[in-house]
Amino acid sequence: MKKTYKIEVDCANCANKMEEATNKTAGVKAAVVNFMTQKMSVEFEEGADVNAVMQDVIKNCKVVEDDCEIYL
Amino acid sequence: MAPSGVFSKMNKKQKKALVRILIAAALMIVIAFLPVEGPVRFLLFLIPYLTVGQDVLRKAWKGILKKQVFDENFLMAVATIGAIALGEYTEGVAVMLFYQIGELFQSYAVGKSRKNISDLMDIRPDYANREDENGTLVQVDPDEVEIGSVIVVKPGEKVPIDSVVVEGNSTLNTAALTGESVPRDVAPGDNVISGCVNMTGLLRLRTTKEFGESTVSKILELMENASSRKSRSEAFITKFARYYTPIVCYLALALAVLPPIVRVLFLHQPANVGDWVFRALTFLVISCPCALVISIPLSFFAGIGGAGSQGILVKGSNYLETLSQVKTVVFDKTGTMTEGVFEVAGVHHAVMEDARLLELAALAESYSDHPISRSLKEAYLRTAEHSQEGTAAKIDASRVTDVTEHSGEGVTAKVDGIPVAVGNRKLMDSLGIAAVECHSVGTVVHVAVDGKYAGHILISDRLKKNAKEAVSSLKKSGVGRIVMLTGDRKEAAEEAARELGIEEVYPELLPGDKVDRLEEVIRGSESSDGKESPVVSGSSGKVAFVGDGINDAPVLSRADIGIAMGAMGSDAAIEAADVVLMDDDPLKISKAIRISRKCMRIVYENIYFAIGIKVLCLLLGALGKANMWVAVFADVGVMVLAVLNAIRVLNVKKI
Numbered sequence A: 001m002k003k004t005y006k007i008e009v010d011c012a013n014c015a016n017k018m019e020e021a022t023n024k025t026a027g028v029k030a031a032v033v034n035f036m037t038q039k040m041s042v043e044f045e046e047g048a049d050v051n052a053v054m055q056d057v058i059k060n061c062k063v064v065e066d067d068c069e070i071y072l
Numbered sequence B: 001m002a003p004s005g006v007f008s009k010m011n012k013k014q015k016k017a018l019v020r021i022l023i024a025a026a027l028m029i030v031i032a033f034l035p036v037e038g039p040v041r042f043l044l045f046l047i048p049y050l051t052v053g054q055d056v057l058r059k060a061w062k063g064i065l066k067k068q069v070f071d072e073n074f075l076m077a078v079a080t081i082g083a084i085a086l087g088e089y090t091e092g093v094a095v096m097l098f099y100q101i102g103e104l105f106q107s108y109a110v111g112k113s114r115k116n117i118s119d120l121m122d123i124r125p126d127y128a129n130r131e132d133e134n135g136t137l138v139q140v141d142p143d144e145v146e147i148g149s150v151i152v153v154k155p156g157e158k159v160p161i162d163s164v165v166v167e168g169n170s171t172l173n174t175a176a177l178t179g180e181s182v183p184r185d186v187a188p189g190d191n192v193i194s195g196c197v198n199m200t201g202l203l204r205l206r207t208t209k210e211f212g213e214s215t216v217s218k219i220l221e222l223m224e225n226a227s228s229r230k231s232r233s234e235a236f237i238t239k240f241a242r243y244y245t246p247i248v249c250y251l252a253l254a255l256a257v258l259p260p261i262v263r264v265l266f267l268h269q270p271a272n273v274g275d276w277v278f279r280a281l282t283f284l285v286i287s288c289p290c291a292l293v294i295s296i297p298l299s300f301f302a303g304i305g306g307a308g309s310q311g312i313l314v315k316g317s318n319y320l321e322t323l324s325q326v327k328t329v330v331f332d333k334t335g336t337m338t339e340g341v342f343e344v345a346g347v348h349h350a351v352m353e354d355a356r357l358l359e360l361a362a363l364a365e366s367y368s369d370h371p372i373s374r375s376l377k378e379a380y381l382r383t384a385e386h387s388q389e390g391t392a393a394k395i396d397a398s399r400v401t402d403v404t405e406h407s408g409e410g411v412t413a414k415v416d417g418i419p420v421a422v423g424n425r426k427l428m429d430s431l432g433i434a435a436v437e438c439h440s441v442g443t444v445v446h447v448a449v450d451g452k453y454a455g456h457i458l459i460s461d462r463l464k465k466n467a468k469e470a471v472s473s474l475k476k477s478g479v480g481r482i483v484m485l486t487g488d489r490k491e492a493a494e495e496a497a498r499e500l501g502i503e504e505v506y507p508e509l510l511p512g513d514k515v516d517r518l519e520e521v522i523r524g525s526e527s528s529d530g531k532e533s534p535v536v537s538g539s540s541g542k543v544a545f546v547g548d549g550i551n552d553a554p555v556l557s558r559a560d561i562g563i564a565m566g567a568m569g570s571d572a573a574i575e576a577a578d579v580v581l582m583d584d585d586p587l588k589i590s591k592a593i594r595i596s597r598k599c600m601r602i603v604y605e606n607i608y609f610a611i612g613i614k615v616l617c618l619l620l621g622a623l624g625k626a627n628m629w630v631a632v633f634a635d636v637g638v639m640v641l642a643v644l645n646a647i648r649v650l651n652v653k654k655i
Helices: A012-024 A050-064 B003-009 B012-033 B038-065 B072-085 B089-120 B215-226 B232-267 B273-287 B290-309 B317-323 B333-337 B354-364 B371-388 B425-430 B467-476 B490-500 B511-530 B553-558 B571-576 B587-622 B628-650
Strands: A002-009 A028-034 A039-044 A068-071 B128-131 B137-140 B150-153 B163-167 B170-173 B183-186 B203-207 B312-314 B326-332 B338-348 B400-406 B410-415 B418-423 B443-449 B452-463 B481-485 B504-506 B542-547 B561-564 B579-581
Touching: A002 A012, A012 A028, A012 A039, A012 A050, A012 B232, A012 B290, A028 A050, A039 A050, A050 A068, B012 B038, B012 B089, B038 B072, B038 B089, B072 B089, B072 B273, B072 B628, B089 B290, B089 B628, B215 B290, B215 B312, B215 B571, B232 B273, B232 B290, B232 B317, B232 B587, B273 B587, B273 B628, B290 B312, B290 B317, B290 B587, B290 B628, B312 B317, B312 B587, B317 B542, B317 B561, B317 B587, B326 B333, B326 B511, B333 B338, B333 B481, B333 B490, B333 B542, B338 B354, B338 B371, B354 B371, B354 B400, B354 B410, B354 B418, B354 B443, B354 B452, B371 B443, B371 B452, B418 B425, B425 B443, B452 B490, B467 B481, B467 B490, B467 B587, B481 B490, B481 B511, B490 B504, B511 B542, B511 B553, B542 B553, B553 B561, B553 B571, B561 B571, B579 B587, B587 B628
Parallel strands: B326 B481, B326 B542, B481 B504, B542 B561, B561 B579
Antiparallel strands: A002 A039, A002 A068, A028 A039, B128 B137, B128 B150, B150 B203, B163 B203, B170 B183, B312 B579, B338 B452, B400 B410, B410 B418, B418 B443, B443 B452
């Protein structure tokens, strides 16, 4: 399953870091953070609990870049 | 633009940053002239320093707590605290100040260009006027309109959803979709595509698709996903940044520690620790990779946006990169270089009246929906209407019996009981009928009546008006090899190729042959690059295939880059191709290539410029020749220049 979220992040490097962090989160198959359109599209693993995974994603993104928002 | 205008366009965060910068700058200047010394001076300088740098320090601290040390906040914090610790109060505050000014400018410039590019792609309709059962109009979200609803589009409004006209005549402007404002007249019964702007009359439409399935949504989705497909250059930059920052940090550490040790132990000189630490700090300020990390994706984003504004949809940065390396363009003929509309151009060698021959052929083909049969039927109806003066001509299918389709050859049938064979040369051969060759250009349909040759009908397809210019402009853009593939007859194909100025043409291909032929061309382009022209070896030219996207899907996906034409309303083309030309204009192919080349040129300019300046400043910094001011320029100055350069990609009008 694939979902797209609106995000808010200030710098392109931070967006790259968020992408890396999201990809490392359990339950995420692949993620792409688009700095230009301020969107993040996440492809989830089969049978993953989307809400729980996204909570982890937010937590992991906050670690690498404190100044970011993901709107669920 | 007035400063107040800029201020009002900033977001809350940016305004706050600007206010802080101004206060800190004023304080710093005042304090610099105050006649105080020692700890008081230090404490006074802390005020502007903390005013302007508090968020950097906070972020740096949080980063350390989370073991994410090597980010730019950390670098700036270490550098400025270091400067202050060495007693360079003004320097420390000023560096932080300039860093924040650069950050503010970058955030403003990137935000603004992001908005500019997004505006280019802004074809999303905001609402639809839905007509309820009792005839009242309600303004609703396009998402809420069901298939088959009646909507009203007033002059000046966008068509929100793909529909068919129920009532009203008007002219539509397709500029938002195609980049060119060619007006299109519509009348009841015509299909209209979402995203067009209604210019003259009121239109009542019945929707044929949901909003999510409409052309405009498909295009928007495509555009938004485009910059997610990263190019090799982007991937390179991401990787580069990942290794670069830690390496520079360790180098800085080495610069601060090793030379003093060497000086004390081996050269027996004073350590000069302060000097070396200061050099290391300068090093850190220079090192930030922002200029690259921001400007490269921005260039691609601008390239995709700029191409989009010209009616060229590029599905990803990677395709923009491939497009710029295209050295061979392979065309499909029908529908790409020609209008794809067949017309009967003449009847030759007929043993009976021309109209009678046409009538028999049209009737025999009456069950077929092939474009050629359709053109035969249309031609018959036209001549019949002329002769019958007003009474509507019809094709009476009951006159036709015993229809047999001969795949790839034609049709045999009985018309009013007379055996009629309509088809190509192969059909005539298999029936043992001697056909008369045609020397004109076009598709030839031979007709045999009652087992005897009765003449042939010539059907031709017009070249598009820009087709010739498209070929010459490709040649001018440095595309070395242009090839045409077609299922058409040899004579017709060669004549068209001559007229267009294409030297290489492969006629009489079945759809499957086209893929094989394209593979040969691709292999050829690879080997010829290595052997015949050693000058360009290494930059192996890519092969583009241009087709109409409806029946060329396998060929489109086999090519290095597939370009589909005339995609308005055709989902198949959008799916199969990498680049989609919204209108049918073949001239856009060379334009797309030139846009991609400009984009790549700017990308490389930024890569070389930014890395070059950084390395130079790093060297100067290590040698002690660069002070903090140079360092700040190398950081934010280079970034600002790179961002401004990236925005140049948007200028695509005159390419």
